[in-house]
Amino acid sequence: MTSSGADQGRSRFLRRGQARKKNMIFDLTEIPARSVYKLLLGVVVPRPIALVTTMDDQGRVNCAPFSFFNLVSSDPPIVALGIGPGEGDANALKDTWRNLDPAGDFVCNLVDEPMAEKMNVCAFPFPAGTSELERSGLTPHCGVKTRAPVVAESPASLECEVTTTIRLGPASKLVLGRVTHLHVRDDLVEPTRHHIHGEKLRLIARMHGSGWYARTSDLFQMARLR
Numbered sequence: 742m743t744s745s746g747a748d749q750g751r752s753r754f755l756r757r758g759q760a761r762k763k764n765m766i767f768d769l770t771e772i773p774a775r776s777v778y779k780l781l782l783g784v785v786v787p788r789p790i791a792l793v794t795t796m797d798d799q800g801r802v803n804c805a806p807f808s809f810f811n812l813v814s815s816d817p818p819i820v821a822l823g824i825g826p827g828e829g830d831a832n833a834l835k836d837t838w839r840n841l842d843p844a845g846d847f848v849c850n851l852v853d854e855p856m857a858e859k860m861n862v863c864a865f866p867f868p869a870g871t872s873e874l875e876r877s878g879l880t881p882h883c884g885v886k887t888r889a890p891v892v893a894e895s896p897a898s899l900e901c902e903v904t905t906t907i908r909l910g911p912a913s914k915l916v917l918g919r920v921t922h923l924h925v926r927d928d929l930v931e932p933t934r935h936h937i938h939g940e941k942l943r944l945i946a947r948m949h950g951s952g953w954y955a956r957t958s959d960l961f962q963m964a965r966l967r
């Protein structure tokens with residue numbers, strides 16, 4: 742669209758001040774990174790949580806939760822992970838970052854209510870090489886293809902191979918992974934129809950601020966218009 746086309750299009754919109762809804766507008770290029778973080782993470786909710794397992798060159802397993810996580814394509818099956826800087830230092834690299842650089846594999850273990858506190862232990866900034874799985878009491882199981890283990894307690898785990906990494910900032914990157922295998926707890930799936938009983942999953946999601954989470958137990962159904 743040409744800029745005059747865009748101007749014409751915009752001229753049909755209500756101008757600020759005419760709108761009934763009063764919005765506060767933040768220019769994210771003008772405010773500190775910490776404020777951008779607080780504002781965006783406050784409104785982009787709820788976010789699913791992947792408890793991500795990776796393995797380093799010495800065979801040590803790392804496990805950390807990520808809510809900059811989602812399925813971005815099903816054909817091919819691709820998930821995205823956003824890895825930010827380490828705690829307290831804008832340039833410090835997280836262990837997950839190092840283990841997925843330049844390539845590698847990882848497992849996204851979805852987090853349900855019974856796993857919540859153990860997931861929270863895995864978010865603690867332990868020194869590199871500490872086993873978050875041991876510290877939290879979670880159980881590693883062998884994946885089909887990944888070096889990184891599947892977390893046995895998770896209701897659903899996605900084995901992934903890194904396809905693309907995009908550096909977004911000094912210590913921020915986007916990792917895209919192709920899902921090669923899906924593990925789902927027996928009681929949650931009807932295998933002939935490939936139907937997942939979503940209402941039984943009891944996944945939790947990350948909300949605003951520090952320490953707020955949502956349950957997925959308040960569901961409603963709405964049919965698509967045809």
Ligand SMILES: Cc1cc2nc3c(=O)[nH]c(=O)nc-3n(C[C@H](O)[C@H](O)[C@H](O)COP(=O)(O)O)c2cc1C
Nearest residue numbers: 805806807808809823824825835836837864865866
């Ligand atoms: C629920 C939850 C979600 C999180 N999501 C992210 C995220 O999306 N990206 C990120 O960089 N850190 C995220 N964190 C923080 C990391 O889990 C934390 O920094 C962890 O210690 C990193 O571990 P690592 O250095 O072993 O990779 C999250 C923490 C919690 C509790």
